[in-house]
Amino acid sequence: MNDTTGGERPRIVMTGAGKRYDALQVFCDIDLDVGEREVLAIIGPSGCGKTTLLRCIDGLLALSAGEIRIEGERMVAPREGVAMVFQHFGLFPWKTVFQNVAYGLKLAGCPKAEISARVPKYINLVGLAGFEGYYPYQISGGMQQRCGLARALSVEPRVLLMDEPFGAVDAQTREILQFELLRIWEMRPTTMVFVTHSIDEAVLMGDRVMVLQGRPSRVHEIIAVDLPRPRDRATLAMPRFAALRERVWGALMDDARRAEFEVKR
Amino acid sequence: MSPGARWSRHAPVVVSLLAGAALWELSAHFTTRAFWAPLSETLASLVASARSGVLMRQATSSLGLYLSGLTVAILVGAPFGVLLARVRALRIALENYIMMLYATPMVALIPFILSMMGFGFAPKVLVVFLFAVFPIVYNTVEGARSIRPELIEVARAFRSSEWRLWCDVMIPYTLPFAMTGIRQAIARGLVGMVAAEFFLSPSGLGQMIMMGSQNFDTPGLLAAILLIVVLGVCLMDLGRYLERRFAAWRAYEC
Numbered sequence: 363m364n365d366t367t368g369g370e371r372p373r374i375v376m377t378g379a380g381k382r383y384d385a386l387q388v389f390c391d392i393d394l395d396v397g398e399r400e401v402l403a404i405i406g407p408s409g410c411g412k413t414t415l416l417r418c419i420d421g422l423l424a425l426s427a428g429e430i431r432i433e434g435e436r437m438v439a440p441r442e443g444v445a446m447v448f449q450h451f452g453l454f455p456w457k458t459v460f461q462n463v464a465y466g467l468k469l470a471g472c473p474k475a476e477i478s479a480r481v482p483k484y485i486n487l488v489g490l491a492g493f494e495g496y497y498p499y500q501i502s503g504g505m506q507q508r509c510g511l512a513r514a515l516s517v518e519p520r521v522l523l524m525d526e527p528f529g530a531v532d533a534q535t536r537e538i539l540q541f542e543l544l545r546i547w548e549m550r551p552t553t554m555v556f557v558t559h560s561i562d563e564a565v566l567m568g569d570r571v572m573v574l575q576g577r578p579s580r581v582h583e584i585i586a587v588d589l590p591r592p593r594d595r596a597t598l599a600m601p602r603f604a605a606l607r608e609r610v611w612g613a614l615m616d617d618a619r620r621a622e623f624e625v626k627r
Numbered sequence: 628m629s630p631g632a633r634w635s636r637h638a639p640v641v642v643s644l645l646a647g648a649a650l651w652e653l654s655a656h657f658t659t660r661a662f663w664a665p666l667s668e669t670l671a672s673l674v675a676s677a678r679s680g681v682l683m684r685q686a687t688s689s690l691g692l693y694l695s696g697l698t699v700a701i702l703v704g705a706p707f708g709v710l711l712a713r714v715r716a717l718r719i720a721l722e723n724y725i726m727m728l729y730a731t732p733m734v735a736l737i738p739f740i741l742s743m744m745g746f747g748f749a750p751k752v753l754v755v756f757l758f759a760v761f762p763i764v765y766n767t768v769e770g771a772r773s774i775r776p777e778l779i780e781v782a783r784a785f786r787s788s789e790w791r792l793w794c795d796v797m798i799p800y801t802l803p804f805a806m807t808g809i810r811q812a813i814a815r816g817l818v819g820m821v822a823a824e825f826f827l828s829p830s831g832l833g834q835m836i837m838m839g840s841q842n843f844d845t846p847g848l849l850a851a852i853l854l855i856v857v858l859g860v861c862l863m864d865l866g867r868y869l870e871r872r873f874a875a876w877r878a879y880e881c
């Protein structure tokens with residue numbers, strides 16, 4: 363079993379977690395705890411089951427082996443206190459920014475007065491003030507994901523699940539959003555599981571980086587990221603950052619090279 | 628837009644309409660009155676029947692029939708379409724019949740409806756309904772089926788109940804597709820209306836056309852046709868407006 367950082371109580375506990383779709387075993391034997399104020403970055407080649415694992419953590423999908431508990435409760439269905447940010451944003455195109463952010467609160471049965479107080483707060487937090495009345499198709503991809511982030515944050519989750527949240531935006535916007543997210547997390551640190559396939563992003567965000575590898579995917583290595591927080595642009599220039607980057611790269615590459623030169627039969 | 632720009636945009640339309648009117652007027656002087664009358668006489672006949680109250684009565688009767696059939700088609704077609712999209716077994720069972728009926732020229736069914744139901748108001752509403760309902764069902768099914776599974780996943784992740792899923796996701800997503808069907812139904816329903824008025828008990832604008840034809844009242848005949856044309860154009864515009872009004876976000880999808 364892997365220790366969580368800082369000796370806190372774990373908020374997410376995975377034991378022997380495995381998932382198969384009919385003939386395809388996606389991942390197996392995942393044992394891991396995630397602490398209360400920890401950011402776990404998960405990295406692995408595309409198709410290795412990162413999204414599937416995140417869905418299982420959220421309770422959207424049932425595991426086929428082992429179990430995942432959040433705050434001691436077994437995840438068999440989505441529950442209060444856990445929110446997800448989607449790679450494809452998942453905004454409702456017929457709703458405005460305001461209505462999209464209010465969606466989670468509305469479903470949670472939040473009274474109208476509280477919704478109209480809370481939504482602007484989170485719209486401001488993600489820097490979308492002034493765009494409340496816009497529809498998703500009228501704003502850029504980066505702004506759409508800010509909206510998706512505000513929607514997840516507005517329910518004040520204790521666990522934030524991020525599925526390659528910045529994978530669909532351009533490189534520059536991606537950097538901006540990474541630092542915004544670090545700033546927001548710093549204001550209210552919670553448990554975060556951050557899936558990515560960018561090495562830099564994994565090292566920048568995570569307290570630990572979990573490298574998934576193999577077929578089916580297993581935990582290949584867990585790399586503790588001992589970079590100081592708060593992290594910002596200066597973090598990228600640290601020699602320690604470069605060293606950790608190399609370590610993650612090394613862990614990923616033995617497999618990636620094998621995969622690239624694999625002959626299809 | 629400056630007055631000059633507006634003029635240069637609308638000028639071709641105005642000119643072409645005026646030219647069409649002039650051609651109509653003039654051509655009547657070179658053809659026989661048995662099947663063609665000048666525009667001026669047609670308009671005069673229109674005014675006369677409007678004065679006598681006949682026009683109002685017949686138009687009201689037609690519109691009543693049309694709106695009844697169309698309303699029933701919308702109320703039945705859209706929910707039925709969503710139901711078919713959601714209940715797979717039902718869709719597979721009925722798909723072929725719907726395709727067959729969608730492809731059938733509905734006029735072919737009119738003699739059958741006549742022998743089944745006779746000459747009342749109900750069989751005529753049924754005809755308008757049959758003309759209008761299939762595009763609505765068809766487009767609604769296609770729309771509801773194409774719903775992005777990610778959006779349903781978002782709803783589930785936020786712990787939506789099935790009922791809220793329908794209100795928040797299924798219905799808003801399907802609405803623009805249903806509107807496309809309704810736009811087509813608006814046009815087809817009008818054809819159904821005239822067909823019902825011809826082939827079942829004569830009434831409304833269809834009856835005006837038939838009487839004009841039987842009495843060799845060519846201006847009266849053309850007046851009724853002109854009215855139906857204008858009605859059709861207005862309804863098509865209304866349909867397009869409604870579709871655009873509800874489909875703004877679909878630009879985002881493709």
Ligand SMILES: Nc1ncnc2c1ncn2[C@@H]1O[C@H](COP(=O)(O)OP(=O)(O)O)[C@@H](O)[C@H]1O
Binds near residue numbers: 388407408410413414
């Ligand atoms: N609903 C499903 N049914 C069957 N196979 C699936 C399903 N969803 C994903 N997969 C497969 O599972 C594997 C992992 O997918 P995914 O979790 O999306 O990977 P990642 O997010 O790491 O790119 C892929 O090979 C994918 O084709």
Ligand SMILES: [Mg+2]
Binds near residue numbers: 413449525526
């Ligand atoms: Mg993925």
